[in-house]
Amino acid sequence: MSTYATFYQGKRVLVTGGLGFIGSSLSMALVQAGAQVTVLDSLVEHHGGNWQNIKTIRDQVEVNTHDMRQFADVCEAVKNKDYIFHLAGQVSHGDSMREPLSDLQINCVSSMNLVEACRQFNPSAITVYTSTRQVYGVPISLPVREDHPVLPVDVNGINKLAAEYYHLLYHRVYDVRSTVLRLTNTYGPRLQIKNDRQGFISVFVRKCLNNEPIKIFGDGTQLRDFNYIDDVVDALLLSLATPSCLGKVFNLGSKQHQSVLDLVKILQKISAVQYEIVPFPQDKKLIDIGDYYGDFSAFVERTGWQPKVDLADGLKQTLEYFKQYRSDYLS
Amino acid sequence: MSTYATFYQGKRVLVTGGLGFIGSSLSMALVQAGAQVTVLDSLVEHHGGNWQNIKTIRDQVEVNTHDMRQFADVCEAVKNKDYIFHLAGQVSHGDSMREPLSDLQINCVSSMNLVEACRQFNPSAITVYTSTRQVYGVPISLPVREDHPVLPVDVNGINKLAAEYYHLLYHRVYDVRSTVLRLTNTYGPRLQIKNDRQGFISVFVRKCLNNEPIKIFGDGTQLRDFNYIDDVVDALLLSLATPSCLGKVFNLGSKQHQSVLDLVKILQKISAVQYEIVPFPQDKKLIDIGDYYGDFSAFVERTGWQPKVDLADGLKQTLEYFKQYRSDYLS
Secondary structure (H helix, E strand, O other), rough: OOOOOOOOOOOOOEOOOOOOHHHHHHHHHHOOOOOEEEEEOOOOHHHHOOOHHHHHHHEEEEOOOOOOOOOOHHHHHOOOOOOEEEEEOOOOOOOOOOOHHHHHHHHHHHHHHHHHHHHHHHHOOHHHHHHHHHHHHOOOOOOOOOOOEEEEEHHHHHHHHHHHHHHHHHHHOOOOOEEEEEEEEOOOOOOOOOOOHHHHHHHHHHHHHOOOOOOOOOOOOOOEEEEEEHHHHHHHHHHHHHHOOOOOOEEOOOOEEEEEEHHHHHHHHHOOOEEEEEEHHHHOOOOOOOOEOOOOHHHHHHHHHOOOOOHHHHHHHHHHHHHHHHHOOOO | OOOOOOOOOOEEEEEEOOOOOEEEEHHHHHHHHOOOEEEEOOOOOOOOOHHHOOOOOHHHEEOOOOOOHHHHHHHHHHOOOOOOOOOOOOOOHHHHHHHHHHHHHHHHHHHHHHHHHHHOOOOOEEEEEEEHHHHHHHOOOOOOOOOOOOOOOOOHHHHHHHHHHHHHHHHHOOOOOOOEEOEEEEEEEOOOOHHHOHHHHHHHHHHHHOOOEEEEEOOOEEEEEEEHHHHHHHHHHHHHOHHHHHHOOOOEEEEEOOHHHHHHHHHHHHHHHOOEEEOHHHHHHOOOOOOEEOOOOHHHHHHHOOOOOOOOHHHHHHHHHHHOOOHOOOO
């Protein structure tokens, strides 16, 4: 632990989406750092929430299973909290197109409920909101900086962008402080791998575990940046502990950018999984963003954050975790 | 009537927010142009919907008072329509801050319901969505072009921007065609002048009618552009009838830009109203955008539209209308 070594000691911290992949990993780190953690997660069906994710800290955290779409429940949840990590959300781009009204409720309404609940009942709480690189849409230049135009290409990107704006607006107008992080492809232990809703890495990991061939859409040359979960948790903890980040938007990202095919070849080395190139399905092609990698130097400058785990090591640890705890995720 | 002289003849047209200021004015023009008009307006309390607005065409239009926040009702409303003008919305910047969750439901949910209803039940309908110059936030350069960065400074601007994105996304991905117009200060007969929810001109007009002094916040030097209702109706009719506008966003605007004080002085000449300069209330200052006027040359280029009514004439006609029909608006 770096600059936030004692920052969270004894602090009351709310983690929304805390039974999910990133939320549970963050909650474990917060418990480790001496925080009093409340996990808020309504376990929306087919989403990332999974009780197994917090089994090692189950008796050290409070769990609230209310639904953030209900304003009154959010008001109760924010009371008496020092810090809030707002990770609850619908993350699947495809599902946001198939169920746009649900995505709107989960991403827009829940986030508006959160900032408004804070304004009314806990204006001194500090929040970190986890957004997505999807808000940029198709990059017009690489690497993508935070001032790149935003033109989301799917419902999820639109709603996450609106949620960003709610946080920034409440910060500016009401001093309900928050920082927005735009995450890129995050992977690691505790990913939701049971269905296809949490991005292509989770699908590929399941294929590895099941010894099924990976299907690569198109030619696999699309560039991406990848962050291992521990690095993202580190970024989250640093961002909230760094006052100069408040009221601003930052990209995360990785030092190297690699193609989807690069990633699959690494998986192949670790697990001997096979792959095949298949045509890009039309519904996915329409919302694909092409090559993407982000410029995260602004965040480094303010926080000193550096992603430490490279893709090969991270994928190895990920597969090892899921082999060991397979029944918690693929039962 | 110019290029759309016969375009609307016999066409089935839905006007959402059709009992409001712009919606009713548009509906009258559509009836005149031979369209079969359905007005959809749930008459949300304190908003612009007013039965008196359509009294001259009451027996020539169908009126549907369902609420666009209900998806099933929107699905019914869009069926068998050729064209849709989507004007229903919450327009008050101040109210969007006081009642953000309501603004979200009215502006985001209703718009998502509309595009999704069209996708499912009437994908060939063409829609014009009326957005607002508020999506830009505080201008960083003037005149503001459509590619100016968007950074809304209030809840209304955020939600209207999300609604724009829904329309553009559905246009691109599903060929559910629409055009977005970003309106600036629109004024004229049938403005909602009973309360302060429809912009400063409506407040000023009420003051004139009541012989009460106008309060100008700050020094009144903020620049704005103003469009008379007939010019906006003309722009709406032209935009839908111009295929090259589809899938794009256009500003409206006026040839001259004038200060708030300029406008008040014109009102003073017409009606002898008094004014006083008062400090900018803090809640309004926080969401004020400073000087604004838009570049509308892109829209002119495609449609040939030209705003014809200058501010002095427009205000004169507006006051005359409200003097004649005062009891319909201030009872």
